[in-house]
Amino acid sequence: MKKLKIMLVCGFGLGSSMILKMTLDKVLKNNAINAETFCSDEATARGQFFDIVFTSEEMSKLFHGSDKPVIVIKNFLSSAELEEKGLEIIRKLSQEG
Amino acid sequence: MLRDYLQPELIRFHVKAQDWQTAIYLGGELLVNQQICTQKYIDACIQASYDLGPYMVISPGIALAHSRPENGALQIGMSIITLDPAVNFGNKNNDPVGLLITFCGIxxxxxxxxxxxxxxxxxxxxxxxxxxxxxxxxxxxTYLQDSERKM
Known part of the structure; x- marks a missing residue:
């Protein structure tokens, strides 16, 4: 199993992405997945090393052309949405490594 | 605990705001009045939404406004206002916003x-x-105190 680096992105890397990180950490814990989660901001996100990114629709434009999976989340407080959109790919990438 | 951050002066219900800029201004005013941030910080919160888009609407009906600490943050804090009627922030998935949290970190x-x-x-x-x-x-x-007691 590979320990994935999962990046959460918002404008400043302080607020929305922090909330998204908390929701994702809860999902990972509930599903017994060990991954590193970290926040980044609009200015520096593209230069970070990561395996998968979760962000809003607006911020997802930063990653056009990226070869990494970009998961667009509408409701940052919804564990159900994060699980539905992200769990399968997180499991798959964890197992590949 | 959440209530440690929420004195009554930082909470307003059924606030009327004609647009999202006014809503952030009014939520921010509570922080400025308590000397948690300067007015410059609130102006920066509004500017951030122009610059970065309405992604601050993090969940249906809920917006989280903030800026960078160096733009005038003085203390850690947040204000909570409900907007009545709810206000469009330009986020097609999660508008209109009925709950606006404005926060500040140092x-x-x-x-x-x-x-x-x-x-x-x-x-x-x-x-x-x-x-x-x-x-x-x-x-x-009172509700926060009751729910904390149950935890």
């Missing part, structure tokens, strides 16, 4: 505990529903 880490409390509270939909129907700061504070 560095990159020290506000995380406060946001954790807030996120845990908001992840429970019963708590969200309560926020949309409550009328006074005292009712909210």
């Amino acid at each position: 560095d990159h880490n020290s506000h995380i505990g406060m946001l954790q409390e807030l996120a845990t509270f908001l992840m429970d939909e019963r708590n969200q529903q309560f926020l949309f129907k409550v009328n006074t700061a005292e009712e909210l504070i």
